[in-house]
Amino acid sequence: MSYLAPGTPENVALAQHVNGRLRAEARIANARAFLFRALGFGTFVALAGLGLGGAFYGYAAMNDVRGASDKLAAALTTALNDVTLKTKGEVTLTDNTLKLDGAPPARGRPDVSALTGNQGKSEAPASAAVRTSFTVFKTVPFLDGSIVTGWNFKGDEAKPEKQYCYVTRPQTFGDGATSNQTTVAIDGEVLPQPARSEVNFSVIARSCVWFDPSKL
Template sequence: MSYLAPGTPENVALAQHVNGRLRAEARISNARAFLFRAIGFGAFMGLAGAGLGAAFYGYATMNEVGNASDTLAKALTQALETTTLKTSGEVRLADNTLKIEGGLPASKGLPDVSSLTGNQGKSEAPANAAVRTSFTVFKTVPFLDGTIVTGWNFKGDEQKPEQQYCYLTRPQTFGDGTTSQQITVAMDGKVLPQPAKSEINFATIARSCIWFDPSKL
């Protein structure tokens, strides 16, 4: 029940007041909705940025690891290309004697050096340079798990060796493989000094050395 007649100024003012209140509440609701939408959009953008950043970081990390692997591989390749690996070995013959094809001349007891060398080195060597030819004859004797080796170093066509040496070679395990250990025990028929911590007796080994003897050729 209203005490105001329709169309009166008081009724019009009340209606305007109610309409203004409704519009204000509508604007407040719209503002709140916009705020929530803005918060949601901001959270979405933040999460998207974090995900994108993590993706770029992972890609950069993988790329860096790949570059490091390539660099390491190149360094190892260059190191192997410039490294010289050295190894030593031994050839054992059935009669424990190194033989030269064609045999030894009966008169001299030594191989024909001129037939072995031929014209080698003449074209490369200077006109005033002398070509020196040398060779080594090995004699071997089995000893326990190793071999006693005597070497005769001949210079040119001399009848006796310039130098002789005798050493013991034994197999030695190194890591996953097996190598040979070489121990020199005598030089030119003389036994070398016995080391304090040596496991072998030099004098005993030297008895099996085969020194050069022209009478036995």
């Protein structure tokens, strides 16, 4: 119910005021929508710019790395081409044999006949005596290994100067195989039994073959 009669100045003024307010609110709504659209477009442009910038930066970095590697290769090539190696020495050919003065003698298989033929005739002092020593081994099978007794002789002695007995058993480490050697007795005397040992020294020593002139 309206207290104002239609067409009165007051009603006209009220209608104009209402229309003006509606237009103002419509403009505000349009401005707000434009602001949101502008923000969205700006965000899109910014993200697109960042993507393009990252792509160009990666491309430039790749080209820079390739350029640096090419420069390094070129520098190394130039350096190697400019290097001059200098050596000192004299090479002579004698009897179709290449020799280098000042070089150590070649290591090869010695001439056994020359060594044995010159025994006692070397350049050593006359007081130096040539002694010959050798070892005789006696082997007894033991499980997957063996018990070995060694007799150490010096010269023409009829009795060994030293004797030792050890047990050896094969062992496998990875793809390779080796042997484990444990000395159990020396000169007939059994060594002390270690605290952590898989071998019983007293039992093994019974199979040692000690030197006995009466059994020779």
